[in-house]
Amino acid sequence: MNTRKVYFAMVLSSFLGAVIAIGGYSLIVEPQKVEQVVPVSGQGNPVSLTNYVFDTTDYVVPKGLNFVYAAKQATPAVVHIRTEYTGNTEYATRNPMEEFFKDYFGERYDRRERAPRQGAGSGVIVSPDGYIATNNHVVDGASEIEVLLNDNRTYSAELIGTDPDTDLALLKIDEEQLQYMEFGDSENIQIGEWVLAIGNPFEFRSTVTAGIVSAKARNINILARSGSNTRIEAFIQTDAAVNPGNSGGALVNLNGELVGINTAIASPTGAFAGYSFAVPATLVKKVIWDLKDFGAVQRPLLGIQIRDVSAELADAENLGVLKGVFVARVNEGTSAADAGLKEKDVIIAIDGKKVSNVAQLQEQVALNRPGDKIEVTYIRDGKTETVKATLKNQFRNTEVVTASNSFEIDGATFEPVSNTMKSKLQIENGIQVKDLGNGKWKEAGIDEGFVITKIDKRPIRSMDDLTASLNNAMGEGILVEGVYPNGEKAYYGIGW
Structure with a gap:
């Protein structure tokens, strides 16, 4: 074999080897490309779209998950409440729950200026003729109350009555045929049941949030700040988001019925941190209709x-x-x-x-x-x-208690202390002796005009506080502390 043939054989062998190597790599190493098929018809897909039916109770969404129906039913009955406050500087500190609600409810007082300004909250229309339920702390001390409806109509509201022991209040606006909210059964609401909170947090009107009932009959000692002996705390606890401005708004079930009035939150910052609390609707209903019918809560006591x-x-x-x-x-x-x-x-x-x-x-x-x-x-x-x-009332009888400004107990007539008197005496609370007849008060040496500020070291802020303190001391002696209109402080021991 000559040199030329040898050279040609070597080149041919190299070429064939390269072809074989490339082909083998393609077959053995390189992955095969497979075309991806994307379905566009949706057939066979287990996930399907669901429409909401707004104008019927025949739910397309499963009944237990239809927030839209409840929100549509309830939102028109939730109102925005705006308040204004005027008065002397001492009046700004008269509410013992202010320090807590200042963060929760909003800055309606400026401690540095000690002068009232403005506040805002929520309320629920509970009858077509304009009665509105809200929290006491939303309207407490307000000189003017304005109600803004969901449809932007605005009204001046009359304060019918308040009950600090449940933190509830009743307002009235002059209007008829209003869309109102029906009361639901808060007693039978279940832990784990879905609820909606509707109100006006941070001035965002008609805000709806959802959560579940986390607990019932929860006592959080928030009303204990008032010093009242007859306070009632049996809150519904939820994880529906509630923030400043939601006070007095509605907690509703998925039928759009009122099951509570949103009142407080558990928070280290003053903003929502996971849990909110509402006065149960059964208690709301009883208290506000008492205020409507009698001007005062008919408070039953076991004693x-x-x-x-x-x-x-x-x-x-x-x-x-x-x-x-x-x-x-x-x-x-x-x-x-x-x-x-x-x-x-x-x-x-x-x-x-x-x-x-x-x-x-x-x-x-x-x-x-x-x-x-x-x-x-x-x-x-x-x-x-x-x-x-x-059951008996705080006076240990079964008579109807009215909203009278004065009460008679064992020969003495008492009435609330005016804001002017509070300012003059630099006190935050008290009940004043207006008339004095024969009885234990006179025998103890008390004179007319005396302002009772404490009994057995407990602050006396209302007639309920006074009667509760006396009832608890039955058969024992009590220490009465107070001050006369001339500023003279005095202490009396009375055998009760």
């Missing part, structure tokens, strides 16, 4: 001092039960005393409805009026018994 049963208490008192309401004391002449309740009884039900704590008992009793009879189920010495109790 007992109570506390929650705990494991420690059950062990110490050998109760044999871990839930219920422990009776620490029964006051003389009260409903409980007449019914035969005794100290160390454990109340477990009111009218057949289980009560596991003080908040639940207070709520069930408060739904009644003085003169109503209730069934009290309790445990004594390991035995369960039921008695009927006729």
Whole structure:
């Protein structure tokens, strides 16, 4: 073989080797390309679109998830409340809950200037003739109250009445045929049930948020700041977002019915941090219609001092039960005393409805009026018994209490202290003795004009506070503190 043939064979071998190598790489190493097919018809896709039906209760969305229907039903009945405040500088500090609600409800007072300014909140139309439920702290001390409806109509509102013990108030505007909100059944609302909060947070009108009921009959001690002995806290706890301006707004179920009035939040900052609290609608309904019909809440009392049963208490008192309401004391002449309740009884039900704590008992009793009879189920010495109790008011009778500015107790007539007097005496609260007849007050040396500011170190801010303090002290002595109009402070001991 000559040199030329050898050279040609080498070139041909190299060429064939390269072809074989490239072909082998393509077959063995390089992945095969596969065309992707994207369906456009949607057939076979388990996810489908769902339409909302707005004008019927025949839900297309599953009934338990239809927020749209509830929002559409309820939102027109939620109003925006604007308030203005005028008065002397001392008046700006008269509300003992102000420090808390200043962050929650909004800056309506400036502590540095000590001068009232403006506030804002929410309310719920509860009747077609213009009655509106809201929080007491939304309108407390306001010189003017303006109501802005969902359709932008504006009205001046009349304050019908307030109840600081439940933080509720009732307003009235002069209008007819308004869209209003029906009351729902807050007693039977379930933990885990969906609810909507509707109000005007941060001036964002008609804002709707959703959450679930997190707990019921929750006592958060917010009204304890007022020093009242007759406060009632049995809040519905939810995780629906509530912020400053939502006060007095609606908590509704998915039928668009009112189940609560949004009142407070648990927050380290003053803005929503996870939980909000609403006064249950059954209690709202009772309180606001009392205010409408009588101008004052008809407050039924059993006349007992109570506390929650705990494991420690059950062990110490050998109760044999871990839930219920422990009776620490029964006051003389009260409903409980007449019914035969005794100290160390454990109340477990009111009218057949289980009560596991003080908040639940207070709520069930408060739904009644003085003169109503209730069934009290309790445990004594390991035995369960039921008695009927006729409820009495703070004056230990069953008469209707009106919105009169004066009350008579054991020969003395009392009335609230005017703002002018508070300013002059530099006090934040008190009840004044206007007329003095024969009785324990006169015997103790008290003169007319005396302003009672404390009884047994407890602030006296209202007639409810006064009567509650006296009822709790029945059979014992009390220490009365106060001041006369000339600024002279005085202390009296009275055997009650």
